[in-house]
Amino acid sequence: MFNSIRKEFPIISSSSFRKGIVYLDSSATTQKPQVVIDRIKQYYEKENANIHRGPYDLSLQATQYWLQAHESVAKFLNADSYEEIIFTRNSTEGLNFLANTIGKDLLKDGDIVVVSEMEHHSNIVSWMLLQKSIKFRIEYIPVKDNYTLDTDWFTALVKKYGKKIKIVSLVHISNVLGVKNNVEEIFKIAQSVNTFTVLDAAQSVARIRVDVKEINCDALVFSGHKVYGPTGSGVLYCKRKYLDKLIPWMGGGEMVSLVSKNGFEYNELPWKFEAGTPNIAGGIALGVAVDWLSKRVESVGGWESIVEHEQELIDFFLKQFDSIDWFKHFGPNNSKAKYGAIAFNIKGFTFRGCKDVTKVENDKRGESISEFLNKKRIAFREGYHCAEPLHDRFGVGPTVRFSLGIYNNREDVIYAANSLKEAVLSGLS
Ligand SMILES: Cc1ncc(COP(=O)(O)O)c(C=O)c1O
Structure with missing residues (x-):
């Protein structure tokens, strides 16, 4: 059922425009179904x-x-x-x-x-x-x-x-x-x-x-x-x-x-x-x-199914990094407590806009990871996501954020996890 919903989003399903975009920026803005367009x-x-x-x-x-x-x-x-x-x-x-x-x-x-x-x-x-x-x-x-x-x-x-x-x-x-x-x-x-x-x-x-x-x-x-x-x-x-x-x-x-x-x-x-x-x-x-x-919520069996679908994807994504020490998730690791957004840091990398000068001087550039992911056609965010006091509260610098919508599926999440691993393990500077 979720697969047929995905097909209603031309920017995601059409290969003529932005071939194969992996859209993980729905917290910033969602894509639009054909009926809205x-x-x-x-x-x-x-x-x-x-x-x-x-x-x-x-x-x-x-x-x-x-x-x-x-x-x-x-x-x-x-x-x-x-x-x-x-x-x-x-x-x-x-x-x-x-x-x-x-x-x-x-x-x-x-x-x-x-x-x-x-x-x-x-x-x-x-x-x-x-x-x-x-x-x-x-x-x-x-x-x-x-x-x-x-x-x-x-x-x-x-x-x-x-x-x-x-x-x-x-x-x-x-x-x-x-x-x-x-x-x-x-x-x-x-x-x-x-x-x-x-x-x-x-x-x-x-x-x-x-x-x-x-x-x-x-x-x-x-x-x-x-x-x-x-x-x-x-x-x-x-x-x-x-x-x-x-x-x-x-x-x-x-x-x-x-x-x-x-x-x-x-x-x-x-x-x-x-x-x-x-x-x-x-x-x-x-x-x-x-x-x-x-109507789509009804067709998949109610809001519980929407939550379940999203939390399964979050769980699946986080599991890819279970025993990886460079992946620092910002938020509860229990996917049942999570909705939509997965923000994280990567040990040894500092992302754009960081306020901590020593980190900026000593770490590798997070932009290199972002550029790598962009080349992989992944749409995502880096920064404070207009929530600087929250980052300050936990002493966390700018984070990378992948966020989900109704159209995302396991392939998106696997592709994003693998691309991230590839970026970090290739030792970008
Ligand atoms: C929790 C929250 N509140 C408010 C906003 C502001 O939304 P907009 O830029 O559409 O006004 C956002 C945007 O990301 C948000 O995530």
């Missing part, structure tokens, strides 16, 4: 018109598709209604949106925003920017040596500061360690003091079932391009009770129903938060992507 093409070939505004058929139809895409995402996340789904450009925009709306609304000098040590920079810097106008503190839930979040530390923080903790914003699945955080437990503790809870689901929505009701988060963000949808499309989910009251962070067309020299009235949800002409083709295709993914 076709939807974008169809929109521009036959359906292009601005939404909400035109009284003519093409515009009315585009508006209808835009609404349907919101409905598809609402169903995908099990939200109450499309009114709780705001289309953004990506997860980063969703997090900045929250900092600039709920952050501004809730935070006063002396308050606290809690994130964790394994956040993507977008869930750190968006709050740091807000600190320039409000003097709140950012606290980091420590990552324990076993790569889990320190819930006891958070419980103690809540006991000490109670309602001063206004927002908790956490990553669901780490884009480096591949671990899934126990966000349900942490959010429950947070909600005991009425803290607003945010889930960064950028890495989880394509890998596990994400149900906003089960998780019980107040807001959630994800990127369309990491869930087999187009770049420039993303989602912010937020409970309606907040959206009703929040002041948008952007004003302009689409988000108003009436404007005079003396003021304006808001449009209905969710359009109140979608100022300006959006990425219409991207949003419509995102709706197609999540519908497509839901």
Whole structure:
């Protein structure tokens, strides 16, 4: 079944374009199935018109598709209604949106925003920017040596500061360690003091079932391009009770129903938060992507099968390095605790961007390994993966990251493992 899904991705299955690419960079962006590519093409070939505004058929139809895409995402996340789904450009925009709306609304000098040590920079810097106008503190839930979040530390923080903790914003699945955080437990503790809870689901929505009701988060963000949808499309989910009251962070067309020299009235949800002409083709295709993914998940027997498939590949890959001392995996070795990403270091090599000058001077150049893998047509990452505080916490320099998507198979993983061994054992400098 997974093999037939793989065939739906032209960039992977077609030999005319990039012959035989081994795509292991799905945490950065996923490849797109034909149905998503076709939807974008169809929109521009036959359906292009601005939404909400035109009284003519093409515009009315585009508006209808835009609404349907919101409905598809609402169903995908099990939200109450499309009114709780705001289309953004990506997860980063969703997090900045929250900092600039709920952050501004809730935070006063002396308050606290809690994130964790394994956040993507977008869930750190968006709050740091807000600190320039409000003097709140950012606290980091420590990552324990076993790569889990320190819930006891958070419980103690809540006991000490109670309602001063206004927002908790956490990553669901780490884009480096591949671990899934126990966000349900942490959010429950947070909600005991009425803290607003945010889930960064950028890495989880394509890998596990994400149900906003089960998780019980107040807001959630994800990127369309990491869930087999187009770049420039993303989602912010937020409970309606907040959206009703929040002041948008952007004003302009689409988000108003009436404007005079003396003021304006808001449009209905969710359009109140979608100022300006959006990425219409991207949003419509995102709706197609999540519908497509839901169907494929069903066809393989549910989300458990997706997780199992990915964890089998991770396990298989890690086993290739079981007794190899130069391979330093960054994350739990138990593949059952891993989702999507495999980051690692290679003893004696330092990768691009390393901050430790002595390592840079003494080690071999990691770029030589990267160049070797690139020649082998492997798509992967090297660096801090926008999670520098996490690397700092463990004293780990830039890592190599292989990450998986629904289309990967054993051959990909064997090929990548063998290529890596070949690169290191050939003694590159
Ligand atoms: C966990 C996590 N959060 C946020 C982001 C930011 O996503 P985007 O660049 O699509 O905004 C990423 C991207 O890799 C991510 O992995």
